[in-house]
Amino acid sequence: xxxxxxxxxSEVVSQPLLSDEEKAGRLAQLTELLDMVRPIIQQDGxxxxxxxxxxxxxxxELQLQGAxxxxxxxxxxxxxxxxxxxxxxxxxxxxxxxSVDEDIDWEESAALGRGAYVPxx
Numbered sequence: 001x002x003x004x005x006x007x008x009x010s011e012v013v014s015q016p017l018l019s020d021e022e023k024a025g026r027l028a029q030l031t032e033l034l035d036m037v038r039p040i041i042q043q044d045g046x047x048x049x050x051x052x053x054x055x056x057x058x059x060x061e062l063q064l065q066g067a068x069x070x071x072x073x074x075x076x077x078x079x080x081x082x083x084x085x086x087x088x089x090x091x092x093x094x095x096x097x098x099s100v101d102e103d104i105d106w107e108e109s110a111a112l113g114r115g116a117y118v119p120x121x
Contacts (some may be wrong), residue, residue: 030086045120
């Protein structure tokens with residue numbers, strides 16, 4: 001009704017966007033940290049790949065590959081290990097989404113002796 005307070009359009013409060021330089025800095029921080037974590041996973045015959053990173057919202061998507069994709073504790077590795085490290089060291093990381101690469105070469109993984117599932121048929 002005319003004359004009522006608050007009858008106007010609602011105001012949208014927007015957060016300031018990051019500059020290209022700030023975005024590049026965050027991506028560089030993430031890449032550097034992942035490069036420090038990857039050798040630990042590679043020791044077990046796997047790998048960790050950055051799928052995507054939204055440096056403004058803080059959502060990072062990673063994928064475990066190789067022997068790690070068949071490991072029974074792969075989700076724990078991502079959640080309790082990698083996510084914890086990223087969130088502890090990069091204050092802007094809000095969420096880590098993890099997946100595993102289902103397309104692995106079982107024989108190659110078994111040949112590495114890394115405890116990968118080996119079908120017995």
